[in-house]
Amino acid sequence: MSKQKANALREEILRISNVDPLKCMRCGKCSATCPAYDEMNYHPHEFVYMVERGAVEELLDDTSIYRCLSCFACIDRCPRQVEPAKLIEAVRNTCLRKQGANHFKADMLPGKLDPELPQQAVVSAFRKYAK
């Protein structure tokens, strides 16, 4: 990935999230407090640091973004009001909004079907994740 493209991605994420990673003083309280810590490859504090460095590509390709519960514990406890969860959400959105990326195909459906699942959820999942 070209440096230029990485930079553009980074700017995009900062714009969507309205987060300033430079406010981070690297205390790690976000990762200390994260209930989904064990499920993630990249942890909240790493998101902040990696976005700051422009290493967005790795984050986009990683499942960590879907492991975040959006519980906002990191937002609540961050002493510098960096708001890592907003950054994760922005990365997630960037991923979802990627042109042509089809995250949900019809043939993936049977395996995921659950008799309890409301039909509406299936429809909206298609709407959201299938391009």
Add this chain to the structure above:
Amino acid sequence: MQVNNSTGSKDVFRPKIVAFCCNWCSYAGADLAGTNRLNYPADVKIIRVPCSCRVNPLFVLQAFQRGADGVIICGCHPGDCHYTSGNYYARRRMTLLFSMLDFMGIEKGRTRVEWVSAAEGAKFADTMNDFVSTVTALGENRRLEDLRCRK
């Protein structure tokens, strides 16, 4: 509101603002705004007075006479006056004066009193930004225009 003004470029109206600041609180607050690099328009020019109670209504009227578009008086917060009572007197005087100017039909937005302490650099900058935008919105001192000595 495209008014030509001697201080500004062709299209942008730049008001002339005179700010009287008391030496102990507001002037120090203005200094703090500077120390913290808090931006406010260069249209604001500060005159240092020992206390807000030194501001004679005559000075306010004269500023308008000589072409100011807005006049703001800043002093210590009531109760915090370096001279204990100065801003209380100033408060009464300026209330009555501004009310009189309003009575004579001069726009209310052109005059203001604000209490800014030495610690309130941010408030000083905010106040000035707000005042300048209020006065800019009022435009050139049309109503006071014919009250001016334009010689």
Add this chain to the structure above:
Amino acid sequence: MHRIGVFVCHCGTNIASTVDVKAVAEAAAKEPGVVFSADYQYMCSEAGQNLIKDTIKEKNLTGVVVCSCSPRMHENTFRKAVSAAGLNPYLLEVANIREQCSWIHKDIKDGTEKAIVLTRAAIAKVVLNAPLVAGTSPVTKRALVIGGGIAGIQTALDIADAGFEVDIVEKRPTIGGKMAQLDKTFPTLDCAACILTPKMVEAAQHEKIRILSYSEVCGVKGFVGSFKVKIKRKARFVKEDVCTGCGLCTEKCPMKRVPNEFNLGMDERRAIYIPFAQAVPKVAVIDPDHCNMLKNGKCGVCAKVCSVGAIDYKAQDSFVEEDYGAIVVATGFEPINIDAYDEFAYSQSKDVVTSLEYERLMNAAGPTGGKLLRPSDGKHPHTIVFVQCVGSRESDGSPKCGKSYCSKICCMYTAKHAMLTREKYPDTEVYVFYIDVRTPGKGFDEFYRRAAEQYGVHYVKGMVGKVVPENGVLKVRAFDLIAGEQLQINADMVVLATAIEPDKTARPLATLLTASMDTNDFFTEAHPKLRPVESPTAGIFLSGACQGPKDIPETVAQAGAAAAKVVGLLAKDSIVCNPCVAHSDEKLCNGCSRCERVCPYGAITYVDKEFKMPDRSIKIRRVSQVNEAVCQGCGACTVVCPSGAMDLKGFSTEQLRAEVDAICK
């Protein structure tokens, strides 16, 4: 004919980067009356001052304008320079083109234009400046120290040792302050009480020092050299001069369940109590909120047991008014309220304590007698987690009202706590979670390294995110930034290094003193570097943590410095007054007394005076006169005077009008 010199300062790049100083100097040169105009790198430097001095002599200047930083910064510097060249120091004006111009404007065109206008205004004013000669006013050779902690005690001792009388006003029943509550002091680990109490006793016994404990300042009038201070002496209900401090009453009082503030509520005292064993004055005090006798007239045990008859249930608050020449503020600090930091479970578990509470738990005179026991069950803790930066270093506008500053003392006292814990109880595992360890101080880093290397304290870079009390265990979830792993520690105790803030009484006191404060309620210095122990308000001095977070050695050093400044003031018989005072033109005065009524200092009086009329007859008229030693130069009188007879030197109507004209031109 005016001969004005204009000197435009670059202030390095501070001004020159956003103001075209050459253009300002050129524009100034064109102003009428200006005979010299130049720019220079640093006007406040010796070379810069010499430039002013030399030019005054060479060009025979009648007035000087320096375009530089705020007059609050260097007006005096330049006045001295002007004076040294033989010109009256008040023939100088400073145009503030740094704080109010170059530092706030990014556009060089804007900055330069404004700087020129400000310079023009200063020139317009300076041509109207009159040479002023300062008067003098007497100095009351006594000092008041507000606050009886280590800062106040040290300042009082130093002033008293220099031979001046000092009063210490302390709001609590005893002096000693926060230091009296500490166990050991870093980095030498001497016992706080062992080094503080001798000083308390020394202060109490010093013939020049009077301690007004359980008292508050409630009114301040006057000015440097002659303050009049009203002090409220709260009713103690025990006669201070009669009580022997035997303590019998404090043992017999039936009201046993009053939280003991000295031990931060971790144990109890009686309704009549002596705060701690070494209290000064060692006199009992009745807590009116808990005393049955005072609340409903039923009890009176203490009066019965007191062998000297010191109890006085009818005591009332009393007020004294005293004269002082100087006032020292030493109001100190307190830990912030950490209720908003619920993630640390402070309000949920007794075993989560603040560092100050931990001090008491370690202290031999504390609630546990110096044995380290968990407050919840009295058992010995085996795992202790220390959390640093609780409420410190938060972003501005933090929703939890944390402080944006570093509280400075926490790293060192946490190292001390960790070390002492490991020393006394080597079977205890101690973890310190830190963001940074800050140890700039003599012997400080060595101390911290000793804790880590010799005492086996586990220093973990990272923060604690959550503490969950569960079945008597504190489940601490934290993060190790260096290992990159989330940690789970089952701790027996958690100690929070709570941020410190100025004492709550500081803000109202600052209002009384008309002394300025910053947004965190710390008192502001007259100059952050060069006058760190003085308030910008003349005659008010700062000692200790009221000015900013400080450890004990720094506090003592600053206390001594404040004392030196006070002694310097009190050693004078009189001080030079501000010559910018009001002045009445008798020819114009109506004698209406309006000025007299608004003067806050009573500086204006009226006399009947004879005037020779043009026809040689004599007319007696009532005219005002200003006492220049008393006048402080606020100018309130100038505006109420209908005839314009009253004017203010240095800020005359003519000068201010000239400034208005120059700005609006």
Add this chain to the structure above:
Amino acid sequence: MQKVMLERAKALLSDGTVRAVLAWEKGDFAYDTTPAVFNSAERLEKGFVYSPFCGANLSKYLIKETQKEGKILVFLKPCDTYSFNQLVSEHRIKRENVYVVGVECKGMLDIEKIREKGVTSLISASWEGEQVRLVTADGEILADSSELMQERCLCCKSKKHVAYDELLGEEGEVLDSNRFDEVARLEAMSAKERFEFWRGELSRCIRCNACRNVCPACSCEKCIFDNPDSGVQNKAAADPFEENLFHVIRAFHVAGRCTDCGECSRVCPEHIPLHLLNRKFIKDINELYGEFQAGETELPREPLTEYKADDVEPGVVYERGAE
């Protein structure tokens, strides 16, 4: 009434209580009475008058007269006594040098209004209950006094004398006047309308200084408008601002001291309602700082040399009124 006053004046003059009498003197016409100092019974006999045209407030003349040796008698109408008190409180009048005779007043007449009625060749006028008897060369007319009275008298604030050594005629009471109605009407206008109104009025100002010269509160040893050092010394009405500056400053100088005697508007040759400026200050003071009547007592008290810690903020101005 005139007769009683004349007798009393002559008596006090002859027994040496007073050295002179400050009163009104007849003019060429019935309506042009002038203030005068009478130092003999003969002069009094010849010139003294007290008629519905004696509107002039004599208190200001006492500043000069009480500087002289001995007592002077002065006749003061109720509204004049307020100015008198104010001047005493400002140490401008030496109280010990004055003998104040309070005289009743039923309201003063406005010659313009009489002329508007088509009355010519007026010889004299006198009160008759609620009516006025006008004697002209062409005969007598009985008219409703409310139609002919000066504006200031129609909204008279007080018929009570607040200072006197003796009283002639009936003592009245402080009245519940509607004198602020006109100010309120202006306040309710838009700023633009107010501006137009004042432009229309003040542009007529010729800077004759009559308002200042007659005003009892404008008693400075040297007025700033006469003082070349003040920077605002008297100039011709060179531009519109000059007029406003003068009138605002003048009104501000007397704010809190103006007793609302209305002399400024009475003497204005251009009929500018200057009293409205003063009344605006009085109304604001009453509303913002509590009811206050300058000159009500001799005590030195006035709103602009006092304050309360909880006074309203100047922002109150922006919250009130139209626009």
